[in-house]
Amino acid sequence: MYTAKHAILYRHKVHDGRAIVFYMDVRAGGKGYDEFVRRAIEADGAEYVRGRVSRIYRRADGKLIVRGADTLAGQAVTIEADLVVLADAIVPRAGGNELAQMLGIAYDTNGFYSEAHPKLRPVETATAGVFLAGACQSPKDIPDSVAQASAAAAKALGLFSNPELEREPIVARVNEQMCVHCRACIKACPYGAIEDYDIKDRKGNVVRTVARVNEGVCQGCGTCVAVCRSNSIDLDGFTDEQILVQIATLE
Structure with missing residues (x-):
């Protein structure tokens, strides 16, 4: 064009x-x-x-x-x-991958940021509160960029218009007594919601280190549950016992 x-x-x-x-x-x-x-x-x-x-x-x-x-x-x-012009391709800016990793959002093989869903959530990312607009997602012209920016602004205003931020109640929880601190969940979490947590005694000495979920960041995707080697992570409302009871009821 x-x-x-x-x-x-x-x-x-x-x-x-x-x-x-x-x-x-x-x-x-x-x-x-x-x-x-x-x-x-x-x-x-x-x-x-x-x-x-x-x-x-x-x-x-x-x-x-x-x-x-x-x-x-x-x-x-x-x-x-008299003049030769090369029609260059549009490429993502340098350092975009580092920003994506910092924000916990996905990007494709070309380095463009990926939306949560191409039809249902075209301006949202996997990280709540982070929205996409313009050529960071893919090559776009000015009208498309303006339209997407308007949609992203509307999503952001929707968050600020409420006195309290609503979120899904499904989050992961770690049984600290069973956690062996293999760090598999920390590496697998796409949102960076799991971090190391030191358990200390009364004197302030570190007794052991376990994984702990930041409930404000967790999106309840269940990835950590699947990779946990010690079976010490469950989703609220979706523990193994609850799922087995539901299956037994259907039978």
Whole structure:
């Protein structure tokens, strides 16, 4: 889209100039995007050549020479150019992964932040109170970024509009008598809700260290319950005994 926009602007400024775009596939998936590309080609005279550029070099007289291939015509193409512009891809900023790990939110293989659910929770993350807006989630144009920012702001206002913060009552609890402090739950928790806790005697000496759940951060996903080696973690309302009783009732 930005390439088509630049081609249109160039044609408006330089009426006798040629705007040539080498491409392999034009992906214009947004509302009115395909029409915008067609306008650049049909109304503004941008020339789209399907093929790859093989070489760019500067001639002795200062002209840039672009060599490529037109795969539709099946022939080599050589163009004398005054200016060559590379259409770069949008990539996440450096250090974004460290911020995601600090906030406890997920990110994909490309480094863009992941939403909690693409349809039901498109601006929310796995961490409560952290919302997404703009190109941190994926490449977006200005209208999409504004729309998502409005949705994220509405979600944030929804939190501040209540005198008390409501949350799900299902949280994990550690039986400190059974905990062997293997730290498997701490490593597995996607929200960073489990931390080391030192049990001390009356003199303040550390007797043993166990895992303890921060109830304000825990989202009740049950990951820690599944990885606990000593079977010392349960979810409120979903202990093994309660689940077995429910199964027996169904039978």
